[in-house]
Amino acid sequence: MTYVLQTHRLSKTFKGKESVSEVSMRVKKGKSTVSLDLTERARPRL
Amino acid sequence: MKMLTNLIKPTSGEIELFGEKLTPTSYSMLGRMGSIIEYPIFYDKLTARANLELHCEYMGYYNKKAIDEALDLVQLRGIDGKPVKDFSLGMKQRLGIARAIATKPELLILDEPINGLDPVGIREIRQLLRILSQEYGISILISSHLLAEIEQLADTIGVINHGRLIQEVSLEQVRVTNAEYIEFHTNDCVKAAYVLSHHLNISNIRVIGNRTIRIYDLSTPLPQVNKVLILNDVAVESIHQKNSSLEEYFLGLLNGGGQSA
Numbered sequence: 515m516t517y518v519l520q521t522h523r524l525s526k527t528f529k530g531k532e533s534v535s536e537v538s539m540r541v542k543k544g545k546s547t548v549s550l551d552l553t554e555r556a557r558p559r560l
Numbered sequence: 561m562k563m564l565t566n567l568i569k570p571t572s573g574e575i576e577l578f579g580e581k582l583t584p585t586s587y588s589m590l591g592r593m594g595s596i597i598e599y600p601i602f603y604d605k606l607t608a609r610a611n612l613e614l615h616c617e618y619m620g621y622y623n624k625k626a627i628d629e630a631l632d633l634v635q636l637r638g639i640d641g642k643p644v645k646d647f648s649l650g651m652k653q654r655l656g657i658a659r660a661i662a663t664k665p666e667l668l669i670l671d672e673p674i675n676g677l678d679p680v681g682i683r684e685i686r687q688l689l690r691i692l693s694q695e696y697g698i699s700i701l702i703s704s705h706l707l708a709e710i711e712q713l714a715d716t717i718g719v720i721n722h723g724r725l726i727q728e729v730s731l732e733q734v735r736v737t738n739a740e741y742i743e744f745h746t747n748d749c750v751k752a753a754y755v756l757s758h759h760l761n762i763s764n765i766r767v768i769g770n771r772t773i774r775i776y777d778l779s780t781p782l783p784q785v786n787k788v789l790i791l792n793d794v795a796v797e798s799i800h801q802k803n804s805s806l807e808e809y810f811l812g813l814l815n816g817g818g819q820s821a
Binding site: 544549552 | 563577697699707716717720723
């Protein structure tokens, strides 16, 4: 098994707005993968 | 991230974990992963150790040694008898990671693990994640908005723009395609320029002062340049490749440089 995680055209719509749109990505076994969302602001932490 | 951990259902599409399709009842698959989604929540009045013991109980994982190992890894051993309410934000984040790794997961999913931490806390988490990946072989998926941190953590980066994956690329590949020039220092720039021109056919160079040369023609890899200079008796004091910043690269993608993956 090369990939421990794979998504295939994954989408999510909240209240009519698509927040994830057909995302296909993979996480290779033993590797670090970063999903970098440059269009959203980081969540504040309490 | 919540879809990957079965907390919410996708509207469409599929998730495959460890080679099998994720379904609402994939409990055994979920037991093979550890996660922190948003921020870690604990029973504040219980001790750190008691929180980990409870978690292992929930997960059906009975190995007290694993709790000690997890506490050791996040450097909370010795203060694990304190109630979590007395912990700083960084300590809670480390305890969250200890909880996520206590059951020896194969995959770790972390939602913005360094967000809100001070520089010392960021460095500690970064080092810890590197150890988990490189020494323990744990696969890690991190979500982040912080470009500067990516370079320290990622082997592969998936760039998301308005919910759409616009590029999936290895950091190594970004570094190679992002190279600007090779710069080296020597005490004989005239001889170095001659060697570059006559032995490597490199003429696109710039001499800066008496001791520095920049090569803008990157068709010859750095090790080869270094080798040829030394074989021709040019004393190379230091040599490195300059890359443009990751920020420039990724902002370039957002400004139209990337296609949907």
